[in-house]
Amino acid sequence: MQPLLIFKLAVRNLIGAGLRTWLNVGALSFVFVTIIGTQGIYNGLNEQATHAMIAMELGGGQYWHRNLDPFDPLTFESARGEIPSALQPLIESGKAAPLLIVPGVIFPGGQMQTVQLKGLPVNQKILKLPMQSLANSDADFPVLIGSRMASATGLRQGDRIMVRWRDVHGTYDAREVFVQTVFKTSVGTVDEQQLWMPLKKLQQLTGLENKAGKIILAANIAPVDAGEEWIFHDLDYLLKDLREMVKTKSVSAMFMYILLLSLALLAIFDTQVLSIFKRRKEIGMLMALGMTRGQVIQLFTLEGAIHGMLAAGFGALYGIPLLGYLATHGWALPEYTRGYGMALGERLYPSYGPVLVAGTTVLVLAAVTIVSFLPARKIADMKPTETLRGKVQ
Amino acid sequence: MENKIVELQQVDKAYRMGRHEFLALKKVNLVIEKGEFCGLVGPSGSGKTTLLNIVGTLDTPTAGRAMVLNHGLENLTHRQAARLRSRYIGFIFQTFNLLPVYTVYENVEFPLLLLGRPEPERHKMVMEALESVHLLDKLDNRPAQLSGGESQRVAIARSIVKKPQLVLADEPTANLDAENSHHILRIMRELNSRYNITFLFSTHDEKVISYLRRKISLVDGRIVSDEHLRPEENHATASDL
Numbered sequence A: 001m002q003p004l005l006i007f008k009l010a011v012r013n014l015i016g017a018g019l020r021t022w023l024n025v026g027a028l029s030f031v032f033v034t035i036i037g038t039q040g041i042y043n044g045l046n047e048q049a050t051h052a053m054i055a056m057e058l059g060g061g062q063y064w065h066r067n068l069d070p071f072d073p074l075t076f077e078s079a080r081g082e083i084p085s086a087l088q089p090l091i092e093s094g095k096a097a098p099l100l101i102v103p104g105v106i107f108p109g110g111q112m113q114t115v116q117l118k119g120l121p122v123n124q125k126i127l128k129l130p131m132q133s134l135a136n137s138d139a140d141f142p143v144l145i146g147s148r149m150a151s152a153t154g155l156r157q158g159d160r161i162m163v164r165w166r167d168v169h170g171t172y173d174a175r176e177v178f179v180q181t182v183f184k185t186s187v188g189t190v191d192e193q194q195l196w197m198p199l200k201k202l203q204q205l206t207g208l209e210n211k212a213g214k215i216i217l218a219a220n221i222a223p224v225d226a227g228e229e230w231i232f233h234d235l236d237y238l239l240k241d242l243r244e245m246v247k248t249k250s251v252s253a254m255f256m257y258i259l260l261l262s263l264a265l266l267a268i269f270d271t272q273v274l275s276i277f278k279r280r281k282e283i284g285m286l287m288a289l290g291m292t293r294g295q296v297i298q299l300f301t302l303e304g305a306i307h308g309m310l311a312a313g314f315g316a317l318y319g320i321p322l323l324g325y326l327a328t329h330g331w332a333l334p335e336y337t338r339g340y341g342m343a344l345g346e347r348l349y350p351s352y353g354p355v356l357v358a359g360t361t362v363l364v365l366a367a368v369t370i371v372s373f374l375p376a377r378k379i380a381d382m383k384p385t386e387t388l389r390g391k392v393q
Numbered sequence B: 001m002e003n004k005i006v007e008l009q010q011v012d013k014a015y016r017m018g019r020h021e022f023l024a025l026k027k028v029n030l031v032i033e034k035g036e037f038c039g040l041v042g043p044s045g046s047g048k049t050t051l052l053n054i055v056g057t058l059d060t061p062t063a064g065r066a067m068v069l070n071h072g073l074e075n076l077t078h079r080q081a082a083r084l085r086s087r088y089i090g091f092i093f094q095t096f097n098l099l100p101v102y103t104v105y106e107n108v109e110f111p112l113l114l115l116g117r118p119e120p121e122r123h124k125m126v127m128e129a130l131e132s133v134h135l136l137d138k139l140d141n142r143p144a145q146l147s148g149g150e151s152q153r154v155a156i157a158r159s160i161v162k163k164p165q166l167v168l169a170d171e172p173t174a175n176l177d178a179e180n181s182h183h184i185l186r187i188m189r190e191l192n193s194r195y196n197i198t199f200l201f202s203t204h205d206e207k208v209i210s211y212l213r214r215k216i217s218l219v220d221g222r223i224v225s226d227e228h229l230r231p232e233e234n235h236a237t238a239s240d241l
């Protein structure tokens, strides 16, 4: 007997079962769309934040001075070194940019606030920071700040503010800087508590000529050996925290998926049990007609499994337009989510990869098939003579 | 010898009832030859269905030897039995047991699909079967849209569509009125003579008995008489309708 026949019969039976089928299919399709939709948001989150961080902060990878510990600002003062000569050709051709970090404090409105003075070449093109706008400034010490920094400190374009830092000899020094430009970014780490200024000026100001704490490499440039003092970190390393954060969030979403899926599976399981009980006589008849028990089990398993296929189809029917719309138009993110330490813009664009869609489909179909098979196994214990007995149909 | 379709020797069928055993068939000996039109007759509980199920390979005896279509039931696997039924045995039940989601045409086609017959042949055989039960006008109806008599005629068409060796009919008229009962009995007798299909009934309906050419009487699981009859010729044949 051809498998196609069993399939056709299963489809017929299922469609014939009416409302209950469609309730199950509807619920399951909702699970499909929810899983893909939610996972798509996490994917979008990851991609968008990754993209923004690469553009604004990370470049194609970074050399760190070996004393640098990003979690300990106290190391910043010892974590700088001579820009290695091995990297000079790259820097000169614009394929790498040195970054000097100097901790300091400002007193906006009389309150002390720690900041990082960051020096970056004004003509660099690796990070999308508008450093160029500092090049033609008339001010002695022009700085660039992000909009979040601006609103946290009350600073505006054209304001002046006193910055204090410790110089190479450990004595305090102070200068007034001029807020040349306020820029907008989704990447909090280049915005909050950051004062960007031309590298040359910062080196000059602090007496750290030709020194840097990090050297940022452009994308798709193979790292070269920069000597013992400098350690290269690739993007996998630099993005580790972000990925971990997204993973944690999507794992907690997993509980929701499991819950939703279980509810839908329970409904299908229930339908299967009921249908096998109600159709005992038909099962006997199919055996009398010459179907083997295995074939009848296949038939009923398939009937259940087709719920999954119909749900995939039905889900696609409204899911593709819905999720497609969200992917192109994005979600407007509420204000409070922006400070979550993730580089998110004002809109989030979900991203649904083929792996996500195919993976979810395979997973749900497998789960539905198993749930359909479990009650169908009971058919193996049924005797056609007993199911056919009885006077009422 | 080749003509023996069923041969039972000293067949017992015991049902377990908790601690006890209940003997539903006791030392049954029976030979049915090809082309017979015979019936098991007896009161309720006498073992008619039990015997029919054994002959139909749906059940096995607990003692004795049973040969059906040259296969010993003792060493028939489930699969082999299913194959034997699918090829050579048709069933008709009191409650019709049609597939509710299939149309009349598809219900009759189903056994041929199980056998993997190709489409043009299937179509020809289905139409022929439906013609012989006078249902060509209901091809696209669903079982729920049929009367009892029509349903049973679909069941008959389904049982004979593959031209089986043997058709087993368990009280086929129990849910039908007199007119419909006569109608389907005439049809079955005609199929019997046209295709030489062997029919074995189980019944206590006098109408059925009046069509039989052989009446096997069962009481308490034993065959108490086995008579050849001259069925009353006053029953018109189906073709006269």
Ligand SMILES: Nc1ncnc2c1ncn2[C@@H]1O[C@H](COP(=O)(O)OP(=O)(O)OP(=O)(O)O)[C@@H](O)[C@H]1O
Pocket: A386, B015, B016, B017, B022, B024, B042, B043, B044, B045, B046, B047, B048, B049, B050, B051, B202
């Ligand atoms: N699965 C079973 N378990 C126990 N006893 C059974 C079982 N099936 C049948 N019997 C018993 O075997 C006997 C014969 O049953 P069977 O169904 O063959 O009778 P029948 O002649 O077909 O009766 P009816 O005319 O009412 O259909 C009955 O006493 C019945 O109770």
Ligand SMILES: [Mg+2]
Pocket: B048, B049, B050, B170, B202
């Ligand atoms: Mg009976």
